[in-house]
Amino acid sequence: MDDILIKNINIIKINQDSNDFSKINTEKEKIENSSIAIKNGRITSISKDISHNKSNYDKIIDGNDGYLLPGFIDAHVHLLANGFNNEDYMSDPLSYYFYKAIPAMKKTLFAGITTARDCGLADFGVKTAILKKLFLSPKLQISVMPLSITGGHFDITLKSGHDMIPRYNGFPHPVCNGVEGVIAKTREVVRSGADFVKIMASGGVISESDSPQDIQFNKKEIKAIVDEARRLGGKYVAAHCHGLGGLELSLKAGVRTIEHGTSITKKLAHEMVDKNAFLVPTFSVIKWQRKQAKKKLFREDKNEKALEVSKIHQENIEMAYNEEVTIAMGTDSGVMGHGENLKELSYLSKMMSPYEAIVAGTLTSAKCLKIDNKVGSIEKGKIADLIITDKNPLDNISYLEKENNIKMVFQDGSIVKNINI
Numbered sequence: 001m002d003d004i005l006i007k008n009i010n011i012i013k014i015n016q017d018s019n020d021f022s023k024i025n026t027e028k029e030k031i032e033n034s035s036i037a038i039k040n041g042r043i044t045s046i047s048k049d050i051s052h053n054k055s056n057y058d059k060i061i062d063g064n065d066g067y068l069l070p071g072f073i074d075a076h077v078h079l080l081a082n083g084f085n086n087e088d089y090m091s092d093p094l095s096y097y098f099y100k101a102i103p104a105m106k107k108t109l110f111a112g113i114t115t116a117r118d119c120g121l122a123d124f125g126v127k128t129a130i131l132k133k134l135f136l137s138p139k140l141q142i143s144v145m146p147l148s149i150t151g152g153h154f155d156i157t158l159k160s161g162h163d164m165i166p167r168y169n170g171f172p173h174p175v176c177n178g179v180e181g182v183i184a185k186t187r188e189v190v191r192s193g194a195d196f197v198k199i200m201a202s203g204g205v206i207s208e209s210d211s212p213q214d215i216q217f218n219k220k221e222i223k224a225i226v227d228e229a230r231r232l233g234g235k236y237v238a239a240h241c242h243g244l245g246g247l248e249l250s251l252k253a254g255v256r257t258i259e260h261g262t263s264i265t266k267k268l269a270h271e272m273v274d275k276n277a278f279l280v281p282t283f284s285v286i287k288w289q290r291k292q293a294k295k296k297l298f299r300e301d302k303n304e305k306a307l308e309v310s311k312i313h314q315e316n317i318e319m320a321y322n323e324e325v326t327i328a329m330g331t332d333s334g335v336m337g338h339g340e341n342l343k344e345l346s347y348l349s350k351m352m353s354p355y356e357a358i359v360a361g362t363l364t365s366a367k368c369l370k371i372d373n374k375v376g377s378i379e380k381g382k383i384a385d386l387i388i389t390d391k392n393p394l395d396n397i398s399y400l401e402k403e404n405n406i407k408m409v410f411q412d413g414s415i416v417k418n419i420n421i
Contacts, residue, residue, distance in 0.1 A: 001040055001041055001412075001413055001414065002057075002058035002059050002413075002414070003037075003038065003039045003040075003056070003057045003058045003059075004037070004038040004039075004057060004058065004059045004060075004061060004384075004410075004413065004415075005035060005036075005037050005038075005050065005052065005056070005057045005059070005060045005061065006035060006036045006038070006061045006063050006068065006388075007035045007050075007052055007060060007061070007062060007063060008033060008035075008062050008063045008064060008065055009033075009034060009035065009036065009063030009065075009066060009067070009068045009388070010030055010031065010032050010033065010034070010063075010065065010066065010067045010068065010392070011030065011031040011034050011036065011046065011067075011068045011378055012029065012030055012067060012068065012069045012358065012378075012393070012394070013029045013030060013031055013378070014029075014069075014070055014358070014359060014362055014363050014376075014377040014378060015363075015377050015378075015379055029355055029394075030067075030392075030394070031046070031048075033048065033065070034046065034047065034048050035047060035048065035050040035052070036050075036068065036378070036386075037050055037057075038384040038410070038413045039413075040413065041383060041384055041412040041413030041414070042381060042382065042383055042384055042413065043378065043379065043380055043381065043382050043383075043384050044380065044381075045380065046378065046379075046380060059415075061408075063388060064390070066388050066389060066390045066391075066407065067388065067389050067390070067391065067392055067393060068378065068386055068387070068388055069112075069358065069362070069378075069386070069387050069388075069389070069393070070362040070363070070375065070376055070377055070378055070385065070386060070387075071112065071113070071114025071115065071362075071375065071385035071386055071387055071409065071410070071411065072112045072113050072114065072329070072341070072342060072361045072362060072365075072387070073113070073114070073115045073116065073117075073328075073329070073361065073362060073365035073366055073369065073375070073376060074108070074113045074115075074116040074117070074138070074329060074330055074331055074333070074341050074344075074361075074365070075116075075117045075257070075278075075280045075328045075329060075330035075365045075368050075369065076117060076119050076259055076280050076282055076330025076331060076332050077108070077113075077116045077117065077118055077119065077138075077330070077331065077332070077333045077334055077338075077341075078118065078119060078120055078121055078122075078332070078333065078334025078335065079101055079104055079105050079108065079116065079118055079121070079122050079126075079137070079138075079140070079333075079334060079338070080097070080098070080101045080104075080118075080121040080122050080126070080334070081120075081121055081334030081335065082100065082104070082334065082337075082338075083334075083335065083336070083337075084156075084206055084334075084335060086156065086158065086164045089156075089164040089165075089166060090162070090164065094166065094168060097166060098126070101122075101126070102135050102137075104334075104338035104339070105130070105135065105136065105137035105138065105338075106135070106136045106137065107338045107339030107403070108137070108138055108333065108338050108339055108341060109136050109137055109138050109409060109411070109416060109417070110136075110339070110403050110406065110409065110417050111339045111340065111341050111342055111403050111406060112341070112342055112387045112400065112406040112409060113138045113341050113342075114138055114139065114375070114385035114386075114387070114409065114410075114411050115138050115139045115140070115141075115365075115366075115369070115371070115375060115385065116138040116139075116140055116141075117140070117141045117142075117143075117196075117238075117330070117368075117369055118140050118141065118142045118143065119143055119146065119198050119238065119240075119259065119332075120143055120144075120145060120146040120154065120198055121145070121166075121334075122140055122142045122144070123142070123144050123170065123171055123192065123193065124142070124144065124170070124192060124193030125170075126140070126142070127140050127142050127193065136416055139411070141195040141196060141369055141371075142193065142194060142195055143189065143194050143195070143196055143197060143198035143238070144171070144172065144189045144192045144193060144194045145171065145172045145173070145174050145189055145192070145194075145198075146174055146198040146199060146200055146240070147174060147176055147182060147185050147186070147189070147197065147198065147199045147200065147217075147225065148174040148175055148176075148199075148200045148216070149175070149176070149177055149200070149216045149217060150175050150177055151209040151210065152175075152200050152203070152207070152209075152210060152216045153200035153202070153203055153204040153207045153210060153216065153240060154174040154200050155174065155175050155208070155209065156208060157208065157209075158208060159208075170192060171192070172185065172188045172189050172192055174200075177221075178221070179220050179221060179224045182217065182221045182224050182225050182228075183224050183225075183228050186224075186225050186228040186229055186232070187228065187232065190229070190232045190233070190235065194235070195235070196229070196235050196236050196237065196238055197225060197229040197235055197236070197237045197238070198237075198238045198239075198240070199216075199217060199222065199225055199237060199238070199239050199240070199250075199255075200216050200217075200239075200240045201215075201216055201217060201222065201239040201240060201241045201246035201247070201249060201250045201255070202214060202215065202216055202240065202241050202242045202243035202245070202246030202247075203216065203242065203243065204240065204242065204305075205242075205289055205302060205305045205306045205309055206289075206298075206302055206335065207305075211305060211308075212242035212243055212262065212305055212308060212309050213242065213243035213244070213245070213263070214243060214246075215243060215245035215246050215249065216246060217249070218249070219249045219252065219253065222237075222239075222249050222250060222253040222255070223252075223253040223254070225237055225253075226253045226254045226255060227254075230254075236255075236256035236257070236370075237250075237253075237254075237255045237256060237257075238255070238256065238257040238258075238259055238280075239255040239257070239258055239259060240259045240260060241258050241259065241260060241261060241262075241263075242260050242262040242263060242309055243262070243263055244263040244265065244268075247261065247263060247264060247268055248268065251268060251271050251272065251275065251277065254275070255277065256277060256278065257277065257278040257279075257280055257328070257368055258272070258277060258278070258279050258280065259280050259282060259330065259332075260280075260281065260282050260286070260309075260313075260332075261279045261280075261281055261316070261317060261320065262286075262309050262312060262313045262316060263312065263316065264279070264316050264317070264319070264320050264325075265316075266319060266323060269319065269320045269323035269325050270323060272320070272325045272326075273323065273324055273325055273326075276326070277325075277326070278326050278327070278328050278364075278367075278368040279317070279320055279325045279326065279327050279328070280327075280328050280329070280330035280368070281313070281317045281320075281327060281330075281348075282330050282331060282332040282344075283313075283314075283317070283344055283347035283348065284331040284332060284333070284336065284340070284341075284343055284344045284347065285331060285332035285333075285335050285336060286309060286310055286313045286314075287310070287347065288335075288336040289306035289309070289310065289335075289336075290306055290307065290310035292306065293306035293307050293310075294307075314350075317351070318351045321351050321352060322351075326364060326367075326368075327348070327352075327360050327364065328360055328361075328364045328365040328367075328368040329344050329345070329348065329357075329360045329361035329364070329365050330344070330365075331343075331344050339403060340401065342361070342400040342401050342406075343398075343401045344361070345357045345358065345360075345361055345393075345397050345398075345400060345401075346397055346398045346401060348360055348361075349397050354393060354394050354397040355394055357397060358393065358394075358397075362376050362377065363376040363377050364376075383412060383413070384410050384412065384413040385410060385411055385412065386408075386409075386410040387406055387408065387409050387410070388406075388407050388408040389405055389406055389407055390405070390407055391405070404419065406419075407419045407420075
């Protein structure tokens, strides 16, 4: 592993105090013309006065007055999915199902996502291959398989009776029912390598048999899942929630992160604040589904569901933000395409400052995943997951959307992407 010096770089300053936006003057959240030293994959020094002696480093990189940020963390992806097309699950050999995910993972990393939380389908073998650097990918936290009731959002059984879930040894089926059933399934996904437990607490847009407002697991089932996950190594639960009923039950049971949050109310926003819960609004997928539905590209009932969700999502998420709910960045990529993850920053910036959006996608997402002691900010001792761009994203947050504008990506202190800056 190379010892690296990055010189002549402007650092977007994000540290453990960066979530207190009342104290932040974004004009001061930049360290101009500085340097940063990396050794054994970690940041060892940040200063304008670091020695540039070549004998101290394996590589010296001239940042050319570019901008250094923490690597971004997408808190909601499905890296093995490509639109959840049932035809693919029926026709593709299982090996191809895995192989075609590799370009998606590389695109996501090159878009500036150095860590991601996979909310369904990536298994322990995929995570292990990434850790062993067999291919380029964000580092992953995995849920392996979301938990779903019979006929729920991740029960992909068609009316014909064909089950579209990929099946192989070591990969749990999502469906479980009743308190004993959900406890057993929670144990099964944890046994299979899950870092957290994902549940479908409401129906969804692309579901085969439900609607977004439908309540899925009942209160006893959700509480049993939360309690069992906590018992099994202190794991937490993330809940897919569009509908009000699913939101209420999830928060009451102690779910840590709410995905989508479409029907959130002011009362529930206050409950999230009180319980230190995280909201991952996934604007990207909601906006994309709306566009698809307007063009009538889904099945008729799915078009209707997409338009129903998009009518209220933006307004309700903005309300939650104004009520000081903690918001992390997630896209739900895999439902739509991969590699455009940082469009989410522009959507977030419609209700918060560009600096706050960057914090949401770095430090807050790291806190959401319980890894903020390792990544999410540029601080001495932290893992050197970093990106470089050639323009100030605080002036134009949308500049980060295009992959070619992410000039360099560092992961664990190694250069994994390098476009000449």
